[in-house]
Every structure is written in C-alpha cells, then in structure tokens.
Amino acid sequence: MTITTARQPSVRLLVSALATLLAAPSARADWVIAPSVAVRETWTDNASLTSRKSGSQWVTELSPGLRVTNRTPRLEAALDYRVNALNYSGERPSGTDRVTQQLSAALHAKAVPDTLFVDADYHISLQPVSAFGPQTQNDYTTTNRQEVRSWRVNPVLMHQFGAFATAQASYTRDAVDGGNIGLGSSEGDALLLSLSSGARFQKVTWGLTASSQNVDTAALPQTHSRAVNANLGWSVTRQLRWTLSGGYDRYTYDALSDKTEGASWSTGLSWTPSGRTTIEGTLGRRYYGDSYSFRLTHRSRRTVWNVSYGDDVTSTRAQFLLPSTVDTAALLNQMFMANYPDPLQRALVVAAYMAATGLPPSLPNSVNYFSNRYVLQKQLNASVALRASRSTAVLSVYRTRREALTQGTADSPLLGSNNFSLNDNVSQGGGSASLNYQVSGRTQVSLSSTFMRAESLSLDLRSRSRTMSVSASHQFGRSTHGTVSARRTNGNAGLSATPYTENSVSAQLTFQL
Template sequence: MRIVCVVGLSSWIFQADAAEWSIQPRLTISETYTDNVGLGGGGFGGFGGSGRGGGEFITQINPGVNITGEGRRFKSSLNYTLNNLIYAKNQRFESRNQLSANATAEIIKQYFFVDGRASISQQNAFLFAPLALDNTNRTGNRRNIYTWNISPYVRQRFSNLASGEVRYTHGEVSSSGNSFSNNSSDTAIFSLNSGSAFRTLGWGINYSHTEISRKSTGSGFGSPGTISLERATGSLRYLVSSQFSLIGTAGYERNSFLSIRGRTSSPSWTVGFSWAPTKRTKIDASGGKRFFGNTYAASVDHRTRSTVWNLSYVEDISTFGQQSLAGGSILNPSMLGQLFSGVQGSEALLSQGFPQSFSDPNNFLTNRLFLLRNLQASLTLNGRKNSLVFRAFNYSRKSFSPDQEDMDLVGIGNAALTRNTTQTGGNVLWNHRLSPRANANINFGYIRTSYDLTSQKDDSIIMSAGLNKQFTSKINGSVMYHHLRRESDRNNGGYSSNTLTAMVSMNF
C-alpha cells in the first residue's frame, strides 16, 4: 500500500504523457568477518579480541532494483533491496526489506501537484544499547522503520503581486519495536508571499496546523493521545541593497500537548538578515523568542573552485515520527551528495564506501515530544587526486513530555536517562583517487553522547579504511575495514569490534 501511494501517483498520466523509464536490476554479494557480532563488552583487544559477542562470518546476498521514470509532468524513482544475511557460526538466516521511493506529479499544469515518499529502513533504536554500523551486527538494538506520506498542493501566482501555496500532507510512521507509539500526522499549510512588485519591502503570511495521532503504548500511563501544533506568522523583508536584506517575523503559536516544562503556547518573533555578497556565498541568521524560550537559526554556504563550506543551526519542537519523515539522519543521501559533489570517485563512495550512518548522531526511538537543537558544519577540500572532508555536529534533544510515555518502551529508568541528551562529534574523511576506476578512503569519526540527568557519557570511535574498484561499467568491488569502539561511564556500556568486508556489486 505504501509503495502504491508513492509510485502510483502519476500512473493516471502514463497513457497521455510519454515517459522514459529505466529498470535496473542489481545484485550485491559480500562476505564479512567480525570479531564481535553482538557488540558485547568485555575487552578492547585487536582482531579476534575478547568481546563477548563472539566472532562470526556473515554472507550477504542482496538482490535489488532501481526504477526511475520521468515525463513532462511527473517524475518518480524506486530503490529496493532485499537484504539477506547468512550467519555461519550461529547458523541463522535473516532477511530485511530496504526501500526508498518518491514521486511528484503535476496534475493540473502549473497549478495542482502531488508529492509522495515511502521508505523502509533499519536503525539503532536506543542510545544506551550497542550501536551497530549496519545490519550485520546482531545487537538486539536494530528496528525496522516504516514511513510514507502523500502531499497534494496548489500553487497560484497573482501576477507580480504575490504567489501562494495551499498544501495538505498525510504521513505515517511505524516501527517493529514493541511499545513504540506508531503515529500518523495530518498537516495543513498556507503561505502567501509578495511578488516582484514589492521589491524594497516584501511581506509574507504563513500558517500551519499539524495533528499527530499516536496509538496507545499499552502502559499504565495511558494513551499518549493526540498532539496539536499550530503556528501563524507574518514576515517583512526590507531590501537594504541588492545583496543584503533585513528580515523580521511575528506571530502566535498554539500547541496542545502534555508538557513538563510549562506553557505550550505564546506569541513568537524573530529578527535577522540575509546576505549574499557573491554568487557563491550566502549567509542567513536570525534570533528571537518562542514558547520554549530564546530561539536561533543560521546557515552559511560558500563555494570556491576547490572548497565547499557549510554551516547550519536549527531548533524546533519535534517528534521521532517527524524526524523520520524528514529523513531521520542528519546526513541523509541528499546531503551526502552535496557533501561529496565534485569529489573524485564520489559515486563509489556513496554507493558502497560507507555504512549509511557513519559517524552520525542517532535519531533514537521515543514516544515523547522534544526540543531539537542541531548545529552542524562541514568543509570539503577537492583536489585532482585527493579530497578531504571535515565535519562536526552538536545534536541535542530536550524532552517536553513525561518520562512515563516511554516507560513501556525502555523502562522508567532509561526513560529518565534519555530525558535530555546531547550528541557531539564529527569525522575526518580522506579520499584518494588511485586511477580513473579506483579510489581509497580513510575515515575517522568520534561521537560523545551525554546524558544530562546523570552526567554519564559514552565515547564512540569509528576508524575505517576502504578500497573501491570499478572492474567494468556494470561491476564494482570493494574491501572495507571498520574498527568500532565505545568507552562508557555506565556499567557494561563499553565494547569494541573489528570488521572486514569484501563486496562485489553487479548491475544488469
């Protein structure tokens, strides 16, 4: 049903609109050895160390298909993988679905549109449990996450006076995790912004209303119920020069949820600026007040012939479901593509060079609503044969909902532990082009997870190295080594593992 909602958006136009379709089957086969398949504690030795998880050989046979279609009034793509894992020592077979699908269709030309997305993925569920790099580790901390949404919207331009949009979005998020409150959200958005007739003083009116319905966790605390988030703002933009603008907003937020931190509704305002000194540089910054206190936002983008600079800071009230619908990881495939744009061998890096969540903070499962603060910065240096990426982040979540909403999910003790968390870290990546069809890469990543209630900390380190080789236009191979280590203040919270993987990927 989820796939039909997304890929079938434009099916009604197929006969009327000539489209180009591409169907590309593929098969990836890999063999992995790890000395700590369960990421159990008990030692920080080298290969074949003393971790209680034990050594294991894992064979993966992963068939998949990539389907893309594009016509004059629609565009869609579907990427599906059947992840099959065979464990030699434990004599186990496991299979998981992985899906990323999206589509957009122009139903009425330049007026009515429909967008849709669907995904099936696996991720680490909880911060305090072992954090695996991918599905090969049998930690008991991996969960399937299912998301889909559909969004019809209307756009209208009123000559050069203004342009407006009315959008409705329905999304659903569910998990294989017990006691996670699967939820659905319905959002209505209205925006009206001034056109070119208002060159010096622009204006805007924006309104959004979201209803998030959460199914009962079955706890004695009762159903988490429905969250209502409503916000109306007006904005003014004063053009000081062709490169610099002053921006102000004012409005009101009316929210309905059980809060442990006081009021949930209040007036809001921000003041800030937008500055584009060159075509390759843009800086935006603002500060103000919302119901939870002071609020700030910033973004910096700068490009030269051989460098890419990015910095961003955002903060907002959110839920696990909203973060999952937005992509979950702070380093999703789209952001990876921007980060590695222009990097020699970037296609091999993105397709097989790294785990999907390398050196990333974890969007852990929770039924609670929280204040998210996310600061991240990156610098990419591109050379003829070498590329360097430096990245840093600070990712904090401050719960606004009672601990009891996660009592059945993780227990009341762990719910209190994860009430307020901060994940700080980053990574350094070096990529070297050995030949037109081969590259090598080395990555070092570090994350410190702080539990504010207890002042406990987990320090996670990942070191990896890989070789990627394109044998033919349809066959790629790679060899990768990962060392993963966590040192923790918590009892039995530390572990280490060494993993070696050889992989061949074939397109048909």
C-alpha cells in the first residue's frame, strides 16, 4: 500500500479557462460572484489516522473560497474553489498537510449556435490511494490520500441535414495527474463520430456511432480502445419505448486473457409514465460476458429517488474524469425544482442549503482507489432525498464489484511486487445517511453517518471505515454563520487490518464577503 503526500497544483489551466470565459460574448451578462472565508478550530486525538494515536492536537484552519456562476443562452459556467491553510499546535504530525485545496470548474459554451459547442472542466481533489487504507472526510489528513488533478476539453461540431439526420463530431483532450510515481500522469485523446435520425423519424429512430481513444501513461505502454455501434428505437406507445443496439468493441491492453474484443448487442425498454418518473432497463452481451443496466428516477413534491445499475470496462483515470455518481447538489436540485424554477437561483439556494447543513458535495459511491489496470466494474447505486416542513434526509447505498482485466504487474509500482494482486478482485459496499432539522429560521441541527467496506476476494482481506457526526449551525447575520460539530471515525486498514480511531470537535465561522 502506498501512502503519499499531496502536492501543490499549477493553476495555469484554470487561469486559461477563466480567460476564455471572460472573453466569451455572454460574459457581458451578470455573473454571480460569491467570495467567502471560513475560520475553523478543531481538537483531534488522531490527526493522521494511525493505529497509535499521535496525541491531542489543535488544528487551526483558514479557508478562503470563491464561487462563480453564470447561466445564459450562450454560456453556462460554474466555479467552486477553496483553499485550506492549516496550522497545528506543537509539531505537525506525519500524515497531515499545511495546505490542501479543492476546485471544481466547468463550462458549456455555444461558440456558434447550433453548430459548435465547447465543454470543459477542471478538478482538484484529495482522493484515496487504496480502498484498504484509512478513509476520512477532514481537510488535514493525507494518510492514504493524494491530490489528484484532472482536466478535460471537448469541442463538439454539429450539423443538421434538414429533418433527416443530425451529424456530430466530437474531440476530447484530457489529462489526469495523481502526483504519484506509481500512478503518474496520463493524457488521452478521443474522437467520437455519430449520425442520428432527425425530426422526420418519430415512431422509429436510428443512430450510428464510432469512437476511438488513445491513452498515454507515464509508466505504461499506450493503450487504445475502438468501438462502433448501431441502434434502433421504436415508440410502442407514447410512454413505452423499445431499443435494440449492436456493435463491436476492441481494446488493447496487457490482458489477463485473450478476450479484449468482440461483438456486442443489447435490447431494452424505457417507460415514462409521467414527467416525474422514468424507468429504463437493458440486457445484452459484450466481449466480457453478459451485460445489464437499469435506471429509475422519480420525483414527487417532497422526495427524489434514484436507482441505477450498470457494468462497463473502465479504469481509475476514467473514473477521475467522470462526475460523482451520486452528486448531492444534483439530488437537491431536483428536490427544489418546484419551489425555485429559475436554474441559477435554484443553484444558489442549493449551495446555501448544503453549506448550512454541512452536506458533502457527493455521497459515497465506492472508493476509486489508484490502479493502472483496466477493470470490469459492476455498480449498483440507490439514493433518496426526503424533505418535510422542517427537516431533510438524504440516504444512499452502493455495491460495487471490480474485476481486473489487466495483468497485475501494471500495479507493481503502486503496491510492490508482492502485493500487486490486492486489486485483482475487489468488492465494495457502503452507504450514508444525513438528517437535518431546522430548529428555527436561523438554527439547524444535523446528524450524519457513513459506512464503507472493502474486500479483496483474491487475498481474503477486509477493510472497513465508519464515521458518525453531529453538528449545529446558526445564522448570525445576512453574511455570517457558525457551526459546531463532533465527529468519530474508526475502522481497520492495511494488509494487517490495523485498527484506527479519531475523535474530533470543531467550531467554525463562515463569512460571505
């Protein structure tokens, strides 16, 4: 198992993205810019999450932040950035850091209406190195965590052939840097071509796609993937739709078997009984075996439900380039839709609500541990948000199985020559629950709990982590609110299943500038 320390990121890409935003024609529209600063004092008895507690410690944290949003017909942009400057009473324990940061920036621009679109995003976050190491939610611990930077630029060119068809050509350039010699940096190029039926086709629709991707990794040979697919859709009724697809997949990687390519097919149904409910399911077969997918979404006046299952060939870097499977803001966004129809206003309401209740930006949906291998991932997620007159509850559960498709030697730089089979066959499960109660117009109390469990089926190794916390927040004025919280984290980690525990109490003041 590799334990690393976070590095300071370059901000050149972020500056370039912001310059592009400001140069866009829609930049003349009003931007919502919300700077803030938070001051937090935390007492902890095990800041580095080690089996032998490092002793009581006070951690002082200064966190300036910036939130920028804009939504116009030509441009949608959002940026959320926070820096955490940390100071420790006495000597700083190993496995902690002086400065950490989180960044999430994204834009969707219509450079030429109906013809050229540009999507881009840039993320900085602390991510677990191993599914079997300590897991934490604080800002200061870097044990089993590493700073990961990822960016993606995706121009899309579209053309309509009247009502007959729509053609699309999409190029994606992306990169992931794990700051770790075992994972290293990687860059990818992907091209997607598609032709889909136009407005002339109502009852029966069709589509053709072809894609190609190359990935260059610092420590490994280049890998490639190619795919072609054709699909048909038939509207049986206004609410029921049948789909059929077929194609061919081809991957080039140092495989455990000779099955790296083959034909694929799937068929399924989509049922939309109302504008608030959608149920979709498919079954089929790909080169690795049977393949299934399922998705259910339902929204009522006070609840939002999401259930999904799918299987696919993926990798650690691919998961870092994807948004969280269970995005808390997206879940709450659906819940507040009826009360706040304007998307920009709703985004601000959701952000303020999450800050006041202490909800995390994403709900647990398995640990995306560091690995250089391609894997077959089968994942089930279920989440629900419930809202009453004075309380809100958010619940989620997940189950993930990752079976390695690449030779284990690819992970030798990460795990060593004796332990590279640790990630051969990993099963994960867990969930979270958060309950918020509004005591008054300015005071709220929250309870939350998360549980994660990982198992290596190859080495018969199990690891678990549990966090429970209680907090109370109060709005002192229009731009100031405070929070006090207590948290307990425990679990076991590593090949020897070493136990660890942390108890902490913190107080925070946040100022909106």
